[in-house]
Amino acid sequence: MNRQPLSAIAAPRGLVGGPFGSSLVNADYTLEGVPVIRGANMSAGRFIGGEFVFVSPEKFTRDLSRNHAVPQDIIYTQRGTLGQVALVPRGVQETFVVSQSQMRLRVDPNRAVPEFVYYASTTADFLRQIEDRAISTGVPHTNLGILAELTIPLPPLAEQQAIAEVLGALDDKIAANASLASTADELSLGQFQSFLRDGELAERATADVATVVLGGTPSKAISGYWTNGTVPWLNSGELNATRVLEPSALITEEALSKSAAKMMPPGATLIAITGATLGQIARLEIAASGNQSIVGVWSEDPIMSVWLYFALRARRDQLLTRATGAAQQHVSKADVAQLQIPVPSRETLWTFGQYAIPLLNLATNAERESIALAATRDALLPHLMSDKLRVRDAESAASAAGL
Incomplete structure (x- = not known):
């Protein structure tokens, strides 16, 4: 399959790093404003997430507008936990700031599909490229020059889109299961807290x-x-x-x-x-x-x-x-x-169990399904990227895994 460096699929000025150290310090963080993408926001799955810190709109306009990210941009870790990659999601926030420890890639839509580039950036081959080129002096790190040279397979746009849709459907189901499990746990906890508050314990x-x-x-x-x-x-x-x-x-x-x-x-x-x-x-x-x-x-x-x-x-x-x-x-x-x-009393315990046990079972089953879906995604990924598996066959495998 044709391979291209990330520089070849980047939009004009699409490869951008974080600001200089003095341009963004802890004292700049505010309770609201423009969210800052840090390492802590890179471990929530396919998309950036978790708890964000913010900078004021004035600070963003004055010092950080060059270091911004928008939906569909791809974020890479520059220092620290190398190999982390995440997409900026649609429909959450229009503008983010990229911190000093991250880098941003905005792809040319005529050359690449962002979701496909994200998945290509999670393969073992891509991670090996990072490991081979990482600068080991001090805290392990890379830079924009290294990122620009890393290569990914690049099939035609239609095939990129099809691959991204298969893998994305698996990740969407995993995310839905995580939300279901979290909601079931919260409902059970809420019932427990009501007994804690109102019961005779x-x-x-x-x-x-x-x-x-x-x-x-x-x-x-x-x-x-x-x-x-x-x-x-x-x-x-x-x-x-x-x-x-x-x-x-x-x-x-x-x-x-x-x-x-x-x-x-x-x-x-x-x-x-x-x-x-x-x-x-x-x-x-x-x-x-x-x-x-x-x-x-x-x-x-x-x-x-x-x-x-x-x-x-x-x-x-x-x-x-x-x-x-x-x-x-x-x-x-x-x-x-x-x-x-x-x-609690036996009566309270029994009442609680009738409510909580089905919810916990629901959460457990959802998470077990997600384990199977993630295994399917991880097995399909290298074969799709190497053109050893057709998208139609990948769709069948995803369906068999419970999608």
Whole structure:
């Protein structure tokens, strides 16, 4: 397939970096105005998103108008987490500012389809080009000159559009599922909070109403205990999501038997107790074990396990007040076990369960479907970009995945 550098598909003055350092500093940020695209806005999926900071319209007009982005522009990370790329969405905001750590590409519509260029910029081949050309002195970074030279496959416009539509449909469904799961979780939380506010609840130590276990580390004498394992194994970094549906690794049963870690059932609440993820809470949707950075909490009563998930979230700030450590903050299993949580009557618990359990199941099923859709998208992407797969066949594969 024909390949072209990004410079060949850019509109006039389409490749733009962020402003000079002194032109945009923290003191320039305001509560409203023109949003600034920073690294934190590059990890929300296909489109920029998350919490934005702003600059005033006057600041934008005076110092930053050259460093702007508009819908359909493509944003690349220049320093920090290299390889991040995102589109500026339509219908949200007409103008953005590109920060010092980002670069913007505006494509010539006669040469390329922005959504296609975005997907081409997420391939392993494109990421390798960035890695090979990155400047490693200090913080790893690239620049506009490097970005301009990076190449992507460039089929005819009609084919670009067709490829972008197939992959975009998968991402649209993933985004819809994420919204559905978030709404289901918020509704369940709202119901919990209404009982917390209006119900007659007793305060009990977590260990009085639930099983509390600490993860462990397998014996170092077992070599290669991650190889060919069958038992799902977790670490605290996986608790950034609301629900844990897939493990990062599989451990052998022999290694687990020589570890202090215990198997935790579906429905358990996981709490990260150390390091950067301290206080992260997620609901486990598979049977799994984990390392010593995780505490698991559950009840034999599945409705109580659901209540515990929300009760521990409600008491997260209280748990964090127990954190100790200078270099790395942490809490202990005992801190979790002794944490006072609200406990309802059996009638209140049953009423809550009838409302919350179907919603949590809906959220879990939506996220499981998204995992399958993302796997399909990632499998199709390199084949579509290399012309090894026809769009019609890709559409069939997407349909089979549940689109």
